[in-house]
Amino acid sequence: MTKMDRLKSAQALPLNTILAGDCVAGMAALPAASVDLIFADPPYNLQLRGDLHRPDNSRVDAVDDDWDRFEGFSSYDAFTRAWLKEARRVLKPDGAIWVIGSYHNIFRVGAALQDEGYWILNDVVWRKSNPMPNFRGKRFTNAHETLIWASRSEGARYQFNYEALKALNEGIQMRSDWVLPICTGGERLKDAAGDKAHPTQKPISLLHRVLVGCSKPGDVILDPFFGTGTTGAVAKMLGRDWIGIEREAKYREVAEARIAKIAKFDKAALEVTRAKRAEPRVPFGTLIERGMLRPGETLVSATGKSARVRADGTLVGLDVTGSIHQVGAALEGAPSCNGWTYWHFTKDGAQVPIDVLRQQIRAEMRESG
Numbered sequence: 001m002t003k004m005d006r007l008k009s010a011q012a013l014p015l016n017t018i019l020a021g022d023c024v025a026g027m028a029a030l031p032a033a034s035v036d037l038i039f040a041d042p043p044y045n046l047q048l049r050g051d052l053h054r055p056d057n058s059r060v061d062a063v064d065d066d067w068d069r070f071e072g073f074s075s076y077d078a079f080t081r082a083w084l085k086e087a088r089r090v091l092k093p094d095g096a097i098w099v100i101g102s103y104h105n106i107f108r109v110g111a112a113l114q115d116e117g118y119w120i121l122n123d124v125v126w127r128k129s130n131p132m133p134n135f136r137g138k139r140f141t142n143a144h145e146t147l148i149w150a151s152r153s154e155g156a157r158y159q160f161n162y163e164a165l166k167a168l169n170e171g172i173q174m175r176s177d178w179v180l181p182i183c184t185g186g187e188r189l190k191d192a193a194g195d196k197a198h199p200t201q202k203p204i205s206l207l208h209r210v211l212v213g214c215s216k217p218g219d220v221i222l223d224p225f226f227g228t229g230t231t232g233a234v235a236k237m238l239g240r241d242w243i244g245i246e247r248e249a250k251y252r253e254v255a256e257a258r259i260a261k262i263a264k265f266d267k268a269a270l271e272v273t274r275a276k277r278a279e280p281r282v283p284f285g286t287l288i289e290r291g292m293l294r295p296g297e298t299l300v301s302a303t304g305k306s307a308r309v310r311a312d313g314t315l316v317g318l319d320v321t322g323s324i325h326q327v328g329a330a331l332e333g334a335p336s337c338n339g340w341t342y343w344h345f346t347k348d349g350a351q352v353p354i355d356v357l358r359q360q361i362r363a364e365m366r367e368s369g
């Protein structure tokens with residue numbers, strides 16, 4: 001796709017709006033390969049029969065809505081395959097999808113994902129720190145939901161902000177079991193009568209982790225089962241664009257009012273920890289071209305070695321010539337050397353690693369890009 005095509009397709013997108021109606025039709029109206037990430041919280045097909053009561057006889061506000069009713073597994077499967085097919089069409093080749101579900105539906109969704117050509121990257125268990133008890137005491141407390149994360153196809157690229165997730169987890173690699181509370185208290189949206197505005201509102205914390213980990217500012221995030229718009233609310237906070245699709249007018253109204261009140265975090269707050277390999281490459285020669293170092297200038301190492309800079313970005317030290325890495329390795333008799341941290345230049349009488357100059361250029365690149 002050319003830059004112009006990309007621009008045209010971005011303009012055609014109904015960004016930051018909620019499309020009314022069925023999600024299969026809604027997605028069919030979107031251009032192919034236009035969305036970076038999909039978060040889908042589809043009907044779970046809970047198949048509840050009769051009311052559920054607590055031990056004190058109060059009625060549990062369970063999901064018994066029309067939108068969660070299907071004639072049977074085959075009609076649920078047909079629906080699942082139809083929306084997954086459209087979702088895959090609108091995803092960019094390096095886009096990805098997250099689908100959340102429970103034991104009622106997630107295994108069927110997983111099989112459908114694979115059959116439709118997606119490639120499963122992980123399943124994540126969202127362990128609820130405050131689950132609803134099993135009132136009848138006949139089964140285990142249902143204390144988790146499962147999310148499946150999949151790329152558009154096998155071998156496709158996808159966004160994964162490994163370092164940002166690690167930072168979010170206090171420096172420890174993020175695991176696939178997430179302990180987060182269900183949506184309660186002030187976060188839970190209420191209707192005019194004070195009842196829950198939606199039976200299955202997802203917590204902001206869950207979407208925060210998904211979007212920080214698997215998207216970047218400016219990405220287009222699609223949620224075909226928008227409900228109260230948790231995905232849109234978090235996307236807006238995080239400086240992502242979003243598109244929602246929701247069939248029920250009452251939920252669309254709740255979501256619109258909710259998102260209108262959300263403020264986007266400022267640009268600096270949206271910066272996340274990046275993997276070193278994701279940083280733009282800066283050749284050592286750029287430092288010479290930019291006049292940050294001069295041909296003929298001497299670089300020194302902490303071990304007392306020295307070399308002179310040449311106009312083409314190579315170094316000469318004793319009887320060896322080559323890149324900052326090659327000369328450092330040769331002088332140390334080592335198999336390899338990171339020249340960026342090995343070599344120092346002199347500034348105001350102090351010896352400073354040349355990596356500082358590279359970081360300066362990268363910071364400028366980030367500001368301008």
Ligand SMILES: C[S@@+](CC[C@H](N)C(=O)[O-])C[C@H]1O[C@@H](n2cnc3c(N)ncnc32)[C@H](O)[C@@H]1O
Binds near residue numbers: 068225228251
């Ligand atoms: C499980 S809820 C999503 C809740 C949402 N994640 C939130 O945090 O509020 C599923 C939503 O999808 C909507 N829905 C169900 N079937 C739909 C369809 N075919 N097209 C569009 N929306 C649909 C329902 O009305 C419901 O609001």
